[in-house]
Each structure stands twice: as C-alpha cells, then as structure tokens.
Amino acid sequence: MNAAMACNRYWRLDAHPVGQDFAAALSLQTETPAPLADGEVRIAVDYLSMDAGTRMWMTGRTDGYQPPLALGSRMVGLVLGRVCESRAPGFAVGDLVRGFGQWAELAVVVPALAGLERIEGPLADPRDPFGVAGLNAWTAHIGVCDVAGLCAGQWLAVSAAAGATGVMACQIGRNLGAHVVGIAGGPDKCRYLTEVVGIDLALDYRAQDVSAALARIEGGVHAYFDNVGGALLDAVLPNMAHYGRVAVCGMVAGYDGAPLPGPSRFDQVLMRRLRIEGFFIPDVLASGGVFPAVLRDWAREGRLSMPFDQSEGIENVLVAYARMMGGANIGKTIVKVSR
Numbered sequence: 063m064n065a066a067m068a069c070n071r072y073w074r075l076d077a078h079p080v081g082q083d084f085a086a087a088l089s090l091q092t093e094t095p096a097p098l099a100d101g102e103v104r105i106a107v108d109y110l111s112m113d114a115g116t117r118m119w120m121t122g123r124t125d126g127y128q129p130p131l132a133l134g135s136r137m138v139g140l141v142l143g144r145v146c147e148s149r150a151p152g153f154a155v156g157d158l159v160r161g162f163g164q165w166a167e168l169a170v171v172v173p174a175l176a177g178l179e180r181i182e183g184p185l186a187d188p189r190d191p192f193g194v195a196g197l198n199a200w201t202a203h204i205g206v207c208d209v210a211g212l213c214a215g216q217w218l219a220v221s222a223a224a225g226a227t228g229v230m231a232c233q234i235g236r237n238l239g240a241h242v243v244g245i246a247g248g249p250d251k252c253r254y255l256t257e258v259v260g261i262d263l264a265l266d267y268r269a270q271d272v273s274a275a276l277a278r279i280e281g282g283v284h285a286y287f288d289n290v291g292g293a294l295l296d297a298v299l300p301n302m303a304h305y306g307r308v309a310v311c312g313m314v315a316g317y318d319g320a321p322l323p324g325p326s327r328f329d330q331v332l333m334r335r336l337r338i339e340g341f342f343i344p345d346v347l348a349s350g351g352v353f354p355a356v357l358r359d360w361a362r363e364g365r366l367s368m369p370f371d372q373s374e375g376i377e378n379v380l381v382a383y384a385r386m387m388g389g390a391n392i393g394k395t396i397v398k399v400s401r
C-alpha cells in the first residue's frame with residue numbers, strides 16, 4: 063500500500079435521514095485501511111455516482127428491492143475508479159472498473175457481489191461509464207424499449223425527465239421517432255428538455271396541471287416511463303391511450319419514508335386495458351445482460367448525451383446528494399473524488 067492509500071475517508075450512515083437533512087444522519091470518517099481479505103479488490107475512486115434509488119437504503123424499510131443499510135455501516139453507491147490492490151482473480155492493479163462500492167476514497171468490494179465490471183477504453187469522456195455508457199442509460203433503454211415497447215409515432219411520457227435516467231429515456235424516445243413529453247420540476251429543466259434535448263413538450267409539475275396538459279394529447283399517452291410514482295402517476299393514468307404501457311422505473315416521490323399509497327386511479331388499468339410492469343437493472347446485470355449497442359452508436363453520432371452535475375471532493379458528497387434529491391440537477395449527479 064503506497065502513501066496515498068495510507069488513509070481513507072468514507073461516509074457512514076449513523077441514523078435514518080429525515081427528509082433532506084442528510085448532514086444529521088451521515089458522517090465523514092477517516093481510517094487506516096484494513097488489509098484486503100482473499101477475493102477482495104481495493105479501488106481508488108475517481109467518481110461517485112449519486113443515485114436516487116440509494117435514498118431508500120437509508121431508511122429502515124425492509125420491503126424494498128434491497129434490504130436497508132444497517133446503521134453504522136458505510137454508505138453504499140456506484141463507484142468508478144482504478145483497482146489499486148487486488149486479491150481477486152480477474153482484476154489487476156490499474157484496471158478501470160465500475161460497480162457498487164462505498165461513498166469513499168478507497169472502496170473495497172468483492173467483485174461478484176459488487177457487480178464489478180472492467181471498463182474498456184478509449185472513452186470520449188472519463189465520466190462516460192456514469193453517462194452515455196452507464197447504468198442510467200441502460201435502465202432507460204430497458205424501460206422504453208423492452209418494458210414499454212415504444213414504437214415510432216407513439217407518445218412517450220417521462221417523469222423526472224431532466225434527471226439522469228429521465229433525460230436518457232427522453233432521448234431514446236426521440237431517437238426512436240416517438241413524440242416525447244417530459245415532466246420535470248421548474249422552468250429551467252423544461253426549457254432544457256425542449257430546447258436542448260429537443261423533445262416535443264415539457265411540463266413543469268410544480269407550476270402546471272399535468273393531468274389537464276396531458277389530456278390535450280390526442281389519442282393519449284402510449285407509454286409512460288415513470289420515475290416518480292405518487293401524484294404524477296395519478297395524473298398520467300387517466301390520460302393513457304388504450305392498451306398503453308407503464309414502465310415503472312422508480313418511485314422517487316416515496317423514497318424518504320413510508321411506501322406511497324395508491325395509485326388512486328388504479329381503475330384506469332382496467333378501463334384503458336393498461337399493462338404496468340416494474341423492472342430493475344441489477345436483475346439484468348445478474349442475468350448477464352449486454353449493454354445495448356445502439357446506445358454506443360447514438361452517442362458516437364451525437365444523438366445521445368448526458369449532462370453532468372458535478373461536485374468536487376468527498377467532503378461535498380452530501381451537498382451533491384441533496385442537489386439530486388432536491389431536483390437542482392440536470393442530468394447525472396456525480397462527485398469527483400480527488401486525492
């Protein structure tokens with residue numbers, strides 16, 4: 063272990079956060095790293111990914127898709143960095159890797175449990191494994207194409223449309239020749255979606271009646287890529303086309319506490335003969351899924367891009383996380399971990 067690795071800083075979950083008060087629940091710890099056990103890899107982290115889904119792991123909720131993190135444990139999240147020590151076959155010092163590690167300068171993982179992948183270069187942008195070549199892009203593709211089965215000419219609605227997963231779903235829909243309506247918080251995000259991403263319509267759910275605006279779409283919405291759940295799902299369901307599909311990607315409106323009630327317009331599933339299906343990218347990773355080649359092609363052609371909301375330094379992780387959960391981000395929220 064060299065001098066740079068003689069100490070490590072990491073974020074520890076001390077309590078269940080209340081609302082957006084992350085500072086009261088997580089603390090930055092310093093340690094002398096322990097020796098690796100057999101089968102482990104140490105990663106010098108370059109970038110940390112801030113993911114909305116991890117908010118649920120901070121609660122005590124036991125019926126989620128992932129068990130809650132035990133209080134007193136290291137906060138878990140996706141990391142991108144270089145292997146600096148390895149006692150695991152298949153991973154060598156210097157390998158660029160991405161996987162589920164910890165909010166830390168030095169992350170220690172068992173590759174199979176972390177879904178650790180070696181990243182082959184060259185990369186147009188070192189952040190691409192969290193951007194156009196990342197799990198948000200892949201998730202969006204699964205939801206739009208495999209789950210919602212979107213076709214050219216149809217209407218796709220996307221919630222949290224200017225966030226990391228949503229902005230990918232919007233571009234995928236646009237690239238497939240669909241009409242896209244993005245639902246997002248605030249005029250800046252809506253302007254970004256129509257003027258930069260080039261989707262047909264953007265609705266500011268904080269200022270507009272989403273249900274009334276969607277009702278003006280003739281024939282209704284054929285596919286809904288839902289990142290939010292709750293009130294927005296209720297606004298969309300009565301405005302779906304007959305035989306429409308809802309791809310349930312996330313329910314961020316309910317991640318900070320008790321599960322969301324509803325949907326209160328569940329009757330529309332029968333009235334409009336809808337299909338609603340949840341999906342989860344780790345299932346696809348575990349079953350050996352392959353990153354869709356079309357996403358790389360679109361990125362190369364300039365038809366898929368990920369804006370980054372980047373913060374600097376491990377000490378600013380909670381600031382970045384609150385930006386993302388509070389909706390200040392456009393695109394992917396990341397932290398550059400500099401040592």
Ligand SMILES: NC(=O)c1ccc[n+]([C@@H]2O[C@H](COP(=O)([O-])OP(=O)(O)OC[C@H]3O[C@@H](n4cnc5c(N)ncnc54)[C@H](OP(=O)(O)O)[C@@H]3O)[C@@H](O)[C@H]2O)c1
Nearest residue numbers: 113114115225226227246247289312313314315342343389
């Ligand atoms: N199923 C899967 O495998 C999978 C994989 C990745 C992500 N996801 C899901 O995708 C969704 C987005 O995650 P992300 O990591 O890409 O984050 P993100 O969209 O970059 O950031 C989260 C966004 O959620 C919106 N938001 C937060 N609280 C909200 C609320 N109460 N009501 C409405 N909108 C709210 C905010 O945007 P506004 O300003 O628009 O409110 C915020 O920017 C999450 O639900 C996440 O669980 C699922």
